[in-house]
Each structure stands twice: as structure tokens, then as C-alpha cells.
Amino acid sequence: MTIRTTRRFPKAGRKRGLAPAIAIMSTVPLGIAGAIGVGIARVNTVETHTSCTVSEKEDRALASLDKREPRVYTDCGVFVVADEPFRFHFGAADVYNELQAGETVDLTTVGWRFGLFSWFPNVVDVEVAS
Template structure:
């Protein structure tokens, strides 16, 4: 194999590894928005901790406190979410939905659509 082909292969493998490692970091630190309707809310209690679940037309989201985002107002946000039940909203969220590990995208903010 020529030296050029080896370099290209090594660079391709390196870029692939960086992309795989950076994907979760990007997903957890940068938010995106979805426009949807809130259908139901629920509290899931496990090991003394509460996780607020929000069921929408676009899927299930969680609303939990997260120290690395300085988010410590989940109860206040859940109150706002409950008042918007049945209405169209814009949800700002981050993360991934991964069913086997019960991971949900976490809500950062919610606003009613006017």
C-alpha cells in the first residue's frame, strides 16, 4: 500500500473516531427546538429521585434538573408545562431518546405558540 493511501486511511479513521466521540457531547450541550402539542405529563419516581415526563405529539421528553447546565428549576418549568397542556408549544431541548436505557431528550424551556 502506498504511503498516500495509508495517510488517507489513517486520517479517515481518525476523523471517524472524533465524530463518534463528539456526537454525544454536541447533542448534550447544544439545544434545538421542536413545535408540538403537549398531551400529558407524569412524574416517574426512582431511587428517591423524580423525573418529570412530558408526552407530546412529537414524542416523550423529560424535564429534570441538570447541574452542568445550571438547570435547577424543573418544578417551576413543569408547572408551566402543565398549564400549556393541550396547546401548541415550542420546546427547547437537548439530548437523545434511547429507549433501552430510558434516556429522553431533556426540556430546557417551553413557550406557548401564539
């Protein structure tokens, strides 16, 4: 009795070459460049919201427990107050302290609202509305 063993070898002509490696090597830098571009565009989008009445602001300690920036709720929308290192703005605590519930203010913000990543516009300047 003869026992046959079969070996399976890859078929000839199925060489993949460098195409997958080149595709990956070109996709990763494009993704990184896109992320940097979105970050730059986000901090360069400056808006002024006038006559916004502050209805409530979160406690900084409670927000830090959730590891996020404190939010400010107004009739113009929801905003966060955080430092913006790309704009050399490091006065978030002072800006947050200027906001008082029930006060009508003019807000200067950077960024935009993007629900998928829970992004909110960031308040960088506050002036009491006259």
C-alpha cells in the same frame, strides 16, 4: 511396590508478562473518557421543537416512586423534565409547571432519545406557541 507421584508444573515459556495488565490499564481510562464524552455531547445537543401539543404529563410523585424524571407526552415525542447540572439549569419544577395538557408550546430540549438506556430529550425551556 513403588508409588509414583507426578507434579504438574506450568510449561516453560508461558509467561504472560505485563501485557494483560497494560491492556486493562489502557482500556479503563478509555471507557471513562468515552462516558464523559457522551455526557458532554448529550447536554450540548440543543433542539427546538415548535408547535407541540401536550397530550399528557405524568404526576411528579408517581415518577419519583419509580426513581425517574417525570415524562411529558406530546405530538412531537416524549420528553422528560429534569435539572441539567452540566448546563447550570436548575429550574425543572418551574418548567414542568408551565406545561399544561392540551396546550400548544415550543420546546427547547437537550439530549436525545436512546432507547437502550431509556434516555429521553430533556425540556429546558417552554414558550406558549402563538
